[in-house]
Amino acid sequence: MASTTIVLLTLIAYKIILLGVGFWASKRVHNESDFFLGAQGLGAWTAGLSYAASTSSAWVLLGFTGLVFSQGAVGLWLIPGIFGGYILTWFVIGPRLNSETASRGYMTIVDFITGDVSAKWKRSIGIVCALMILFCFVFYISSQFQAAGNALTEIFNINATEAILIGAAVIVIYCLLGGFWAASITDALQAVVMMLACILVPLATLHAAGGIGAVMTHIHTVETPSYISFTGGAAGMAGIGVAMGLLGTGLGALGQPQLLNRIMAVRSSSERIQGAAITIGWGLIIYTGLVCLAFAGRKLSIDTGGESLFFAAAEQYLPPVLAGVVIAAVLSAVMSTVDSLLLAAASAVSHDMGLTYRDPARALLFGRIAMVSIAILAVLMTLFLPKDIFSRVLFSWVALGAAFGPTVLTKCLGWRVRGGEVLLAIIIGFSTAVIFANIDGTQADMIEKWASWALGLGILFIGKDRHGKSD
Template identity: 50%
Template sequence: MNGDNLIVLATLVAYKLVLVGVGVWASRRNRTEGDFFLASQGLGAWVAGLSYAASTSSAWVLLGFSGFVYANGLSALWMVPGIWGGYVAVWLFFGRRLRAETAERGHVTPTDFLTAGLADRSRALIGILASVFILFCFIFYIAAQFGAAAVAFETQFGLGVTESVLIGAAIVLLYSLLGGFWAVSVTDMLQGALMAVVAVALPVTALIAAGGFGGIADALSATAPEGYLDITGGHAGFVLIGFVLGVWGVGVNAMGQPQLISRLMAVKDEGARMRGFTIAIVWAVAVFTGMTILGLAGRAIVGGAADGEALFYTLADQLLPPVLAGLVIAAVLSAVMSTVDSILLSASAAVSHDMRLSRRFAGKE
């Protein structure tokens, strides 16, 4: 391992020790099931807003969306209104009732909210179905996130996929199991802040390297394929409508993901909910704008032959010194962990809380 890689590794180790320290701190705050799975509805605006943003916009934003822009050009921006619309729907339309009913009825999970007021048999059936769906879907979601972490370790350190996945899993499990929802939310807040810093700093660096907006426009006009700089992507009619609706649909999933809904259930009051929304949407605007610039600047710098999903790493290696490159890798791992820790906690809540209550309502306990 060369000196640059040692600097990157030291940066990562220091950062991960901070996350484990948060887990140890949070473990002292857990006394009840409500503490462990919902932080006893004690999240403030910054923790709720940034942890929500980091959880909903994981590695796919830093790697996938920047690569999507790199590959498709301006037509990729049709995805953004759907994403931001998901933030608005969850925080402003669903958030008030989620928070209020959780405080009034003592809900612990989104399934509690869905089944409140139903007959026992219906509660049991819905609870079991919801738990099964959560566990089934999250298997693939977790696998995708750990795959992104493996790419980071492989690219930077030459580690194998198995070793990379095991390292990431060990860290996430340690602080998640120690501190529960408190640890997950606070570490996600820190990880969301790091993601935002990198999602601004790296695109600005790439923009300067590409010669500013004028340099990007000149390079893409000369080398990009037809339709790259067209907001329609060269599509028309029903094909364009289908494309737009398809990419808008990415934002719809935010309205049904339990790890995101839990943030709204856990926010401590209405003032914190509204401030949390402001923080989350500002974060989303900054990060998606940065990844758009990165995708276009990357196309101007490296051309069209590069792997879009590796563009983030490629530009970091080319444009940044080792310490900052370490922060970039840490940001990607943060994006992974901010999603994985949340969905692991939601999956454990589905098994230990929802299924247990469902069995009780079904008369099996």
């Protein structure tokens, strides 16, 4: 059986499973809370694995691996940043976010942000936050479409436009079938698939490269000094800036609606702690495997340009049947990540903007229309504004993190801040990240990742109410 036939059959089987999950989940959706937050009913495994999968899809399997493959040890600074984000979201933000969601009936992270804000500011903050989510998620979703399109192009030899349209169509159809329940369960399934793939492919590639010892010998004796430098060869403050810029990426997790929604939806405090352990354990397996794959790929001189390394290694070093299954499963996982993004964007329009707040039926309809509209915009951007996967995801990730992260964190630390300062901190943090994301250089990267947060925290500190009132 041809490799492409195996991939195609596996893709079809995987999609049938996802559709089955969507159909099952649809029977549990009875109102807006069910659709957007699963009625706060997630268990530890579903919450932990779906959170993990939502943090790491195309940009990890393809973008992170490509970064380490092409630039070397400097890319490893992302790892402590990502794990720092895990710890802050689950253990610092998590307790209050989860408990207050249960006691006040929140459905989105914007509800949490505006929970103690007076009515005169609540609507304005909700609209601004919703527009930011829409703006960023168009970029984020576009990166997923591009990743799926790249893989389909490589495997089936179809042109990029056809590949992206096919991938987008599959995603949108699936998303319209189910809400938060379906997204969480399928993302948990995706996390398991990714973990298995990140064990099998690196092990096979390391074996082909002669083992970990041979790979490390090659890295230290053949590669340039800049490749094994944790500053990418930059010296002094420039080197520190490079490292800090990558490390600061982890802060973005504190402002991602699709991640924080998982913590909001966990059933209990004990299951939240279990979910955190599951996420961290999953991350250790994934990142270890991908770093080994990147370095082994350098020794084997796999010529892929970086971002196709995972698929190329699977094809070359796994048995044909297993390679086909792995490629198809990972491709499906990359595509299915978009469901959480579309769901968060839909809730931003139909709930956070308050357009149909008093009419649940119309709210769901508006949400579904938003899903389709956002998907169309993302496809158009993918086709006409090509850019590498890694930078596009990091831009949207950092911008949302700078917008919402400081407010979410300080509220969980017990700060009560006036509504005007909350809105200003969100706008300044977001604007700073967006502006400096489009400027090259280490200094601009530092401002984008760290100064955007510092400005937001400074504004919130000024607006902090010392008498226990928010306005």
